[in-house]
Amino acid sequence: MLEVTGLSKRFGGLAALDELWLEVAAGEIRGIIGPNGAGKTTLFNVISGTYRPTAGSIKFEGREIGGLGPSRIAELGVIRTFQRVALFGKYSVLENVMVGRHRHAREGLWGAIVGSGRRIEAANRDRAREIVDFIGLGAARDEPARNLPYGHQRALGVAIALAAEPRLLMLDEPVAGMNSAETLEMANLIRRIRERWGVTVLLVEHDMRTVMGLCEKITVLDFGKKLAEGAPREISENKDVIEAYLGADEFVA
């Protein structure tokens, strides 16, 4: 589904990504891990179109997406979430998710003026409500997004991405800053999403327990290069990986 070939990204003299090769099969839950500065978020940013690749290619479902703009890539079905809290603060939970459905519910100026989009809007609202309920925020449906507690805000971020009906869902540190209860909930949510919609998931995360428990395959990055790749057990026993993390207490097996 996703083929990354010889991908490099340079910022001035610094190579954040250095000839990276990666393949993600449809329906997988793939984890991307690595010490700080390894290039994980840069990888996400290049795939999602925020940055242009310096060299190499990115193919999504056989189609070259390297260098396309972020909204174009999103339209093809690659939807990402953000490390930071990314919400439309003033809007309610439901309204946030409705914006997420933009790919499938659009209206031109003429339609807006004469009001011909009413049926699309109603269908849109129903779908959005479904998603809000699925995520478990049904009770807070009309609450302004900025009033939600942190854990719910992060879940909303996932809901917005889900609303776009992604074929590839890229989650950027989904459990960052969460306590163990919230972390478990989020992990379950991700599993349920994959079960329900067969979405392929690409996950960047520091929380090792979550990554090991959730992902079927893990790719380890270091200094912009692929260090190792394999099943969770293999990775946790891989000497190079352990060395890369040596000294960092993120690595909790």
Place this chain on the structure above:
Amino acid sequence: METATLVQTIANSVVQGSVYATVAVGLALAFGVMQMANFAHGEFFMVGAYVVYVLYALGGVPFPAAVALAFPIVGLLGLATERFIFRPTRDNVLSGFMATAGLAFILQVLVGQTWGVGLMRSIPTPYMGIVEVGDVRLGWQRLIVVPAAGAMMGLLWFFLYRVRLGKGLRACAQDREAAALLGISNNRMAALAMFIAGGFAGVSGALMAPIHAVTPYMGHAIIVTAFVVVIVGGMASIEGAILAAFLLGFIHTFVTTVFDAVVATMVGVAFMAAVLIVKPSGLLGRVKA
């Protein structure tokens, strides 16, 4: 173009560039240090001109003294602007900029109501006479702008690179949070930058007072040029502002000689638009406008 005209135009360009440089440098400094974009910078220039009008033309104070006094007087105005307009809007560059538009109105009215609107005040020229070098003729009044500008740039350079306080300004321009952590007060630096910006604008206005028509609205023409220069040079870059000032001084003077002043302004503005589109950070800038 004949050689004589060419040389004359070059000489005029140098003078024009010097004027632009003194006006624009303050603007670039203020923006670089604390992201303060001053819409009323042209009015600062105007107040400087009025300082000369009041002190020299009305009060009989010697011209050089009046010009020198323009620095602290308009500098104080800059200080007040920082304290009462830029500081409360520090987190929003656009708000500060818009608020200084209000300040421009205020200054125009205050000056106009105090000393009269309408007909231009003409100020007796302190330095009569013309310098003739070969085919080039330049009035003394115009000529003195060049060394004056040079002296001011020199002093500024010395201040920014050799004096502790000035180095603090540069530190703030690079990274205001880091500077704060090092004990360099953002408030102090912002105030200082605006004091210098005001002072420079005031002195340029003062020097130009005998040459320009002195009206409360003389700031209008200057502000457009000042921003053109600063944008072309790179919003936060002083070296860029100086470079752009002379570049645009040359362009403006040559185009005025060949066509007219309106076309010259058009070319300048078009240049600014082009820079903003092609390289928004300006010729020498690093910070995005």
Place this chain on the structure above:
Amino acid sequence: MGKALGLAALTAALCVAPFVVREYYVEILILLLINAILAVSYRLITTTGDWSLGHVVLMGVGAYATALIAKLLGWSFWASLPLAGFGAAAVGFVFVYPLLRTRGFGFFIGSFALAELLRLVWIKFHDPFGGPRGMIGIPPVSVGSYQFYDAIPYYFLTLAIVALSVWIMYRIDKAVLVGNVMKAVYMDEALAQSVGVNAPKYRTIAFTVGAFFAGIAGALLAHRLGAIDPHNFDINTMVYLIIWVVVGGTATFWGPLIGLVVMTAVFEATRPLLEWRPLLFGGILIAFLIFLPGGIESLLAKIPPLVERLRRPRLGRRTL
């Protein structure tokens, strides 16, 4: 229910007004209506987060377009009005396209540069723009043999066009699938793009539509004044537009209109102060930007919860 009633009352008041006030005030009302389109169309652009300094020049495009069409081609108002709008929209498109790569301050000053460039073209070329003196002798609007020359008929013509324009812009703003998307671009552009919202496209749409209606306002202005010159569309006028929008607020559709009405009233009320007026307005702008950046509408927004609090009996206290 309350909204419909309020709207009906407003419509009634607007229809009756010209007959009950002096002719001078009818002219003021006409200008107020024209400025209303300007204010609302400007707010439409700020919806996506772009603040421009070129909006009044776009109104000028409409004014010059309609003047040229009427004087040189002799076409009727009903042709020149939409053409003025489309002309302004086209110029707006040319302006915004290169500016899409900047935001905030860069956009602001860039739009000023492009707009000023155009205005200088009007100043420079006597042919066909009339140079610094501008264009005079713009024929009044005519339908058949009837000419909209007097104030009151022109008032109603303006009212009709303004009402239609404002309604269209209201519909665009309210449309969840359009208006909400534009605001989303402002609130978090990266997030919006991550779900497929083409942010540059929506910014362009907002700017071009805003420009269209600025052009309409310009056409109405040109035919009322009968003469236009580049000074009508200079930075001074632009700053006044900014003052209305800042004083009123941009969070809701009605904010800029509130600001416009309030500031127009202040403008008229302070007529005796004449030369001191710009000082007052400058002070008001500064005060609002520092102390009430959300504008008057942000104050009004505090009223319903306040009323709610006052109505509810306090806990644990008996009213005597």
